Amino acid sequence: MLSATRRIAHLDMDAFYASVELLRYPELRGQPVVIGGGRNAVPEVLADGSRRFARLRDYVGRGVVTTSTYEARAFGVFSAMGMMKAAQLAPDAILLPTDFEAYRHYSRLFKAAVARFTDQIEDRGIDEIYIDLSAVQGEAAEVAGRIKQAVREATGLSCSICVAPNKLLAKIGSELDKPDGLTLLRMEDVPLRIWPLPVRKVNGIGPKASEKLAALGIGTVGELARADLGLLQEHFGRSYTAWLAQTAQGFDERAVVVSSEPKSISRETTFERDLHPRRDRPLLSEAFTGLCLRVADDLRRKGYVGRTIGIKLRYDDFRTVTRDLTLPEPSADGAAIRRAATECLRRVPLDRKLRLLGVRVSALLPVEEAAGLAALPIQAELPFDAADGG
Structure with a gap:
């Protein structure tokens, strides 16, 4: 059983942008698809009503992959990868343009579906949220299953969700059984399920910290948990070392922040x-x-x-x-x-x-x-009129 006093879930939509595109182009299901092409990647509608899709091998430019289907990820194509490198790995993958209006629409739909269960939701972006389920009646697995079903009914899309005693474990856990995962983590599960993971899987340990830890012979969360605190403090300072030690044991006292003011x-x-x-x-x-x-x-x-x-x-x-x-x-x-x-x-x-x-x-x-705001007409002057460079 999870703690009766604190049940924190992290919900992450599965390959979100790509999954939205597959709703629009269901004939591409099961194929490697990469999202991130420009207007040249818009599918061509043929005379018989069928569609001709662009291929990654034909891409020329300096763009980056926005996301990819799991079939494309099997070739090593992941978000933020340069498109030209992705084309070398999966030249036959289908290339589609991004459509952020559609993604925001489905983001609103899935968040509204979750809000029917509780208003204790922390918005973490277009495709992920934290949910405090502590006051929601029912077993963790049953509640999480109902949330997943509500999201699917509202959007036609799958999500992965983990319920854990804190945000740290919930975030890590939502990645463990993707896609369409439902994961329950307890503190006693940390040695078995969390310690074997690379340290980079912990939110807050970035590439530079991972490199420094690797240089110290620390590659997994378990190795971090067993590391000498004095050694860590020499390289990371007192406060970050204290955080690393707590994190490696699975401890996290952060609350779900229901409302926050953007800067x-x-x-x-x-x-x-x-x-x-x-x-x-x-x-x-x-x-x-x-x-x-x-x-x-x-x-x-x-x-x-x-x-x-x-x-x-x-x-x-x-x-x-x-x-x-x-x-x-x-x-x-x-x-x-x-x-x-x-x-x-x-x-x-x-x-x-x-x-x-x-x-x-x-x-x-x-x-x-704020009050007294006046709408002003769009000016005809081009913003680059000041340019006089050669």
Whole structure:
């Protein structure tokens, strides 16, 4: 039995973006599919009504994999991998474009389904949540099973869920039996199920910490649990060592945070080819305006306005610059955000090609705390008119 006083679940949708696409293209079920192509990856509808799909081997560009089906993962293709490398591993995989509007729609559906069981939900992103089930009646397996079924009925998609005494174990456990997993973990299960795992499976132990631990001969959570604290402290300091020691034993006292105030809302895009500020001005202008309007839409949807508008540019030599501008009044208006972002843009050199462009709004306030916001019309001026580089 799990602790009667604390039952924390972590729910993670299975290959979420890819699974949403398979609802749209059911003929691709069971095939290796990679999500992350641009507009060239939109399927072609043939005269007989069938569809011709792009193949990963035909991809040319510098994009990265957004996600992949489990069949593609069997070839070693995972999220954040460069698309060209993925094409070497799985050249015959189907390539599809991303559709974030669809993913957000299904995200809202699955979270609404879970909310029928409890309002003690911590939103961790588009495809995962923590749920405090401590006050929900019923055995852990039975409650988790009903939640999984509710998610499937609402979305047509599967999820994996782990119920454990804390967030640390619930997060790790939701990965253990994917896809469509239902996992129960108790503190006494830690040596058997958690200690054999690589340390990188623990949320909070990143690549750099994993490398340092490996250099000390520590590769698994169990080896971390048995490590000399003095040795760890020499390399990681007192506070992080204390956290590592607690984590390796499966201890975690963090509460499920039902509501939290975001510090900023941002959007960015990496171009498939480097764009020149003058020669590619129409493309950059379209992307720039789209980012501003999408950030504005995100603000309105989440009920916030913001005072500080910022931009982020990454040049073709990988240098990154940012600029910020604070408005007299907070806003969630797309034109106001675009106008301020344009002023930020004028304060950076536009003499090299660009590989990434981003727009951010910070210093947020709930919309009910702000008043007197005026909607301003979209200006016709292109944001890259300031570009005069060669």
